[in-house]
Amino acid sequence: MVTFNSFKDQTLFLTKKFLPWTLYILLPFALLRLFFSPLPFLPPPDSNLPHASLLTIPSLSPPPPPPPSSSSDFTAEEAGAKQASISPCDYFNGKWFRDRRGPLYNDTTCSTIKHGRNCIAHGRPDLSYLYWRWKPTQCNLPMFDPQAFLQLLINKHLAFVGDSMARNQLESLLCLLSSASTPNLVFQNGEDSKFRRWIFPSHNLTLSIYWSPFLVKGIEKSSEQNYNKLYLDIVDERWASELGQMDLVVLSIGHWFLLPAVYYEFDSVLGCHYCPGMNHTEIGFYEVLRKAFRTALNNIIERKSAKGEAIDVTVTTFSPSHFEGEWDKAGACPKTKPYRKGEKELEGMDSDMRKVEIEEVEAAKEKAKNYKYEGFRLEALDVTKLALMRPDGHPGPYMNPFPFANGGHNQERVQNDCVHWCLPGPIDTWNEIFLEMVKKWRI
Incomplete structure (x- = not known):
């Protein structure tokens, strides 16, 4: 049993x-x-940004969760459907879509962010502006690859020439590249270090910024002189004299032409912009901008072709501001989301400034052909439309640290920056497109 x-x-x-x-x-x-x-892969709760744990954010304002998916979000299926066999891709028409990945860097991983662009460190509470990416209509725009950029420009000198928007773009590029390699500051000069140079020893890449808000010779306004003087037929030698050292140049100007100025050409007064009581003819600034670009581009072609030296030139088009109200009378940029496609049209001054720049790029290409100068490559980095759609990407009141500290909420007493861009921010897209242009040139 x-x-x-x-x-x-x-x-x-x-x-x-x-x-x-x-x-x-x-x-x-x-x-x-x-x-x-x-x-399915489930990310940890705090993995919204690649380096989210490093963000310097006030404890009372934690980073928001990534935006929920919606019909406006970009999907892989949409990418496949719209990936047309169109070559080359038009990177400048498209829409902004929500993206969980966030930027490559932040205020602690990049040490070169200019004080007034450091929106995170200055306490900006809404960080949703970090979670948008640009989607061209015809193709995909890859995320910035710092190693690829460094390798493509090994032993090269890339110079940014222009105003504070040129500096803004350069500082974005420095931060993007710093995520892969550390730059050394080897030169700085001028007020606010307007002339600076860095070297990436890992690839012997030199990056420089040349302050030249008109590209041509200019005497900037001062306490003794409340208007600018521009000499439209004379290039600014502060940058042009060093063309022989440059392999790539990015030109970016525009906003300084809106200020009062007297214009000279061939030793005579051509006219002025907003100069009451000076007995000069008011001629505005569009044709003046055209002449400045023409003088600068012609000098590049003539000097480089005479020596048989190659150079690649990019013109970053006008970047619109987003002041609601007058900039010097409590104007602000309070929006926290991009405009949807078709919600904001490119028109008025923004359109006219871009039009002048695009036309001068095409004219310079023709001039280079007449010179039989084959070492000259020129393209427009046409960011005007995609920049127009990002009213949320400016420092606004956070150009200064914690502007509403101690219970202060009086917007009328707080200065806003609605011209420049937060770092990280939308301007990083300028350099993503720039990298694609460099890739095409290096093929």
């Missing part, structure tokens, strides 16, 4: 004998099932 205990002993014996073999048989099937039908 089999007792309960003997039955139990036999069961334990069979279990110990056959259970391992059962596991050995089932385990491969489980692995195959996992391989062909992987479990």
Whole structure:
């Protein structure tokens, strides 16, 4: 008679004998099932940014969760449907879509962010502006690859020439590249270090910024002189004299032409912009901007072609401001989301400034052909439309640290910056497109 205990002993014996073999048989099937039908990846709760744990954010204002998906979000299916066989891609028409990945850097991982652009460190509470990416209509715009950029420009000198928007773009590029390699500041000069140079020793890449808000010779306004003087037929030698050292140049100007100025050409007064009581003809600034670009681009072509030296030139088009109200009378940029496609049209001054720049780029290409100068490559980095759609990307009141500290909420007493861009921020997209242009040039 089999007792309960003997039955139990036999069961334990069979279990110990056959259970391992059962596991050995089932385990491969489980692995195959996992391989062909992987479990969905669930990111940790705080993984919204690649370096989210490093963000310097006030404890009372934690970073918001990534925006929920919506019909306006970009999907892989949409990418496949719209990836047309159109070459080259038009990177300048598209829309902004929500993206969980966030930027490559932040205020602690990049040490070169200018004080007035450091929106995170200055306590900006809404960080949703970090979670948008640009999607061209015809293709995909890859995220910035710092290693690829460094490798493409190994042993090269890239110079940014222009006003504070040129500096804004350069500082964005420095931060993007710093995520892969550390730059050394090797030169600085001028008020507010307007002339600076860095070297990335890992690739012997030199990056420089040349302050030249008109590209041509200019005497800037001062306490003794409340208007600018521009000499439209004379290039600014502060940058042009060093063209021989440059392999790539990015030109970016525009906003300084809106200020009062007197214009000279061939030793005579051509006219002025907003100069009441000076007995000069008011001629505005559009044709003046055209002449300045023409003088600058012609000088590049003439000097480089005379020496048989190659150079790549990019013109970053006008970047619109987003003041609601007058900039010097409590004008602000309070919006926290991009405009949807079609919600904001490019028109007025923004459109006219861009039009002049695009036309001068095309004219310079023709001039280079007449010179039979094959070492000159020129493209417009046409950011005007995509910049227009990002009213949320400016420092606004956070150009200064914690502007509403101590309970202060009087917007009328707080100065706003609605011209420049937060770092990180939308201007990083300028350099993502710039990298694609450099890739095309290096093929």
